[in-house]
Amino acid sequence: MKDRIIRLRLLDLRRSIFKCWYIRPSFYVFLLLTFYALFLSKVPVWAHTPLDVNTNEQGENSTGLHAIWHDKGGESDIYSARQAHELGEFRILETAGSTGLSAGVFWSHFTLRNRDSHPLTLNIEYVDHQLVGLQAFSRKAGSGDLFREVSNLSIYEPFTRRQVAHNRFVFPVTIAPEATQELMVRFDSGELGVVFPSLRIWSPQALQQNSKGETSLIAFLFGGYFLMAVFALVGAIAIKEKILYIYSFYCASKILVWGTVLGYTHQYLMTGSFHWGYGSLSGAVAIMAGLVFARTFLETRQYTPKLDFLLQLMLLNGAFLIGCVFLELKALSQISMIIALLCYPLVVPIAMIRWRQGENAAGVFALGWATLVLGLLVQAMRDLGYVVHNPVNYYWPPVASFVEMLAIMAAIGLMVQRLRLQKDRAEKKYLQQLEVSKIDLEELVQSRTRELEAAKARAELEARTDPLTGIHNRRSFFEESNLLLKLAQRKQIPLGILMLDIDRFKSINDCHGHLIGDQALCATARVIAQHVREVDVFGRIGGEEFALLVSADGPGTLAVAKRIHEDIAKIMIKSALGPVQFTASIGVAQLQGERDVLELLQHADSALYRAKRTGRNRVLEYAVAEG
Structure with missing residues (x-):
């Protein structure tokens, strides 16, 4: 199976x-x-005897592999190479054309013969790209002259310095009529690399044509x-x-x-x-x-x-x-x-x-x-x-x-x-399931919609409600108050505001704990809520600070403040250390053309600050002189 x-x-x-x-x-x-x-x-044949060349060289002739010397130290120059050649240290490369991964430099010796009756210029091309430097020396064969440098190529040199513009190393050689030219070439692959001592022989025109073909392939x-x-x-x-x-x-x-x-x-x-x-x-x-x-x-x-x-x-x-x-x-x-x-x-x-x-x-x-x-x-x-x-x-x-x-x-x-x-397949299966359970899905959607609407309503309420006392939070208070203030300005309705602060609230938290402090805040909110009508706006705007916006004139607003002040003083909360009672200070201000609730609240806050400063546990009205 x-x-x-x-x-x-x-x-x-x-x-x-x-x-x-x-x-x-x-x-x-x-x-x-x-x-x-x-x-x-086919494995090319590299002759040890002088290689006959002419003006029609197409790169088919290769040379350089018959006489190879490996300088492992990599410090040899043309004189060392010539001495090694005279001592018979140059050998045939026994591989198919590569030295393998080796350190040092390699030298190659070969000769080219021009049988024509006119000078011959050829381009000698290194067959591969893995080379750091190439140095070529030349002399007339059999003359006993010193080798002269005809090319010194390196990847570290600017490309414009190359004698022949080619992506691989290429150097020109000119051979006199009916003469034989002897060449020594130094191949440097760096500290550790591969050398292909083989060199292809081209006429300049043939090399240019071949280069165009290779470039076309690479471009493709x-x-x-x-x-x-x-x-x-x-x-x-x-x-x-x-x-x-x-x-x-x-x-x-x-x-x-x-x-x-x-x-x-x-x-x-x-x-x-x-x-x-x-x-x-x-x-x-x-x-x-x-x-x-x-x-x-x-x-x-x-x-x-x-x-x-x-x-x-x-x-x-x-x-x-x-x-x-x-x-x-x-x-x-x-x-x-x-x-x-x-x-x-x-x-x-x-x-x-x-x-x-x-x-x-x-x-x-x-x-x-x-x-x-x-x-x-x-x-x-x-x-x-x-x-x-x-x-x-x-x-x-x-x-x-x-x-x-x-x-x-x-x-x-x-x-x-x-x-x-x-x-x-998944979509098809899904559509089939939709057809089979359409009614159930609609009920589920409706149920989920109701849940989302309820959750949205709860979220909106939570966003507008103080989580501890259940009354308007600061943002909600200002939103509702500004609406009421604009209505009062438009219809010329009197409007007053109370700003209330529990006296010495920090000492309640310090002596009795935050749980008792929270109970004090909730009790205060309940007492104030008893005096709030549907047309009023009541909210907690700070830690122990409350604000109440009432639709009443000056005496009416002051009367509400005094009743709240008296009722707060009657609050009693049980604690481990005994009953806890506290008082409140209230600042009162009346609408006198203020542009928004914040400005009106600042007036009430000024009166509250004066009440705190003059002994707490009192109700004070904002005087125009304070502004």
Whole structure:
């Protein structure tokens, strides 16, 4: 039964992948080119004898691998190299074209012969991009003359200083008619790196044409990356999907890393200065972006937590690589980059596990990631000297990276399609439930509406009511009072205000506790409420301060204040220390053309302050002289 389920899943995966018209041909072309890059590409022949050259050189002739000397210390100059050559220390490079990851510098010796009767100018091209510096020396073969420097190229120099404008190192050589030119070339990969001592020979016109073709390929790839990044970003903004934002950044990082690695960043952007760490830095950004995308897309944190921890360690290594670049630790950055590339394939089995868990889009993702891994494998085998360097496997990693992004886009499409189907099924089920339980739902809505209305009414009441005493709070008092004041001004109705403060309220709290203090406030509010009519406004505006706005003239307002004053003095509250009694001070003011309640209340407050200052436990009216 288990085998049958696995076979069905494989069948579903195959149908999901190959029903996309743009993946099937890409997949077949990918397999064909990989097979060619690994097994069918021809190993060039590097002759030890002088190589005959002419004006029609198309880059098919390569030289430089027959006589190689490795200076592990990296301090040798042309004199040391010439001495090593005379001592027979130059050897044939035994690999398919690479020195492998080695420290120090490498020297190459070769000769070029011009059989024509006119001078011949050629461009000698270093075949790869992983080189810090190249120094070339030349002399007429058999003359015994000293070698003279014909080129000194470095990535640290401005691009404008290059003798030939090309993303890789290229230097010109001029050979006299019917003469043989002897050359010594120094390859410097820095503290630790890979060198391809092979050099291709071009006529200037042929190199220019080839460069246009390569630039067109890179422009196509970068244009595809750019379009995918833009489309994903637009989609992310439209549907607010996090995975599309990450995919857009991942696409953009591809442009950054391959543009830097292949030398186009130095050629077109950072022409004035460059640094060895730019390649490692851009690589770290692309690797970390890919890992963040993989974690998000595969949902490893939720479904494969143990493997997600491994991805987190890989992200940590990416951060370490960035730190090594900023600290100028080139050897450590190289090691960190190797670890990152070795761990990168681990994403494929993680994706396959998610596919076995039922996520079909993870299978397409695994195919895309495996494409990139295979491209990086081709590059690693070429760097280690197991596969010969040629244009196909040179550009195969960025092409494989492009195919990976296409496959991931298809996987995102499958994921979005699955989510849409799930949404459609959920909506259909929901509609069915609505039809079945329409009456119950309407009753529930009505019940909930009543509850919300009741809750709203309670909330409005609580917002306008003092929670302790149950009367108007400060905000509610001012709102109601201003309405009453405007009505009184419009209809010429007399209006008075009382501001009341419990005397020595703090001592009640200190001696008897806050519970007794709260009871005193509530009792005061109840006493005052007994004198409040429907046309009056009563509220608590401070800690122990109350305000009462009454529709009465001066004597009537003063009479209300005195009755309240007398009733408050009669209040008695039981406590553990015995009965508690207290008094109140009241300030009274009458409406005399004030613009709002606050101004009127300030007059009452002035009278209250005078009552407090003159001994408390009294009722005083506001005198105009106080203003």
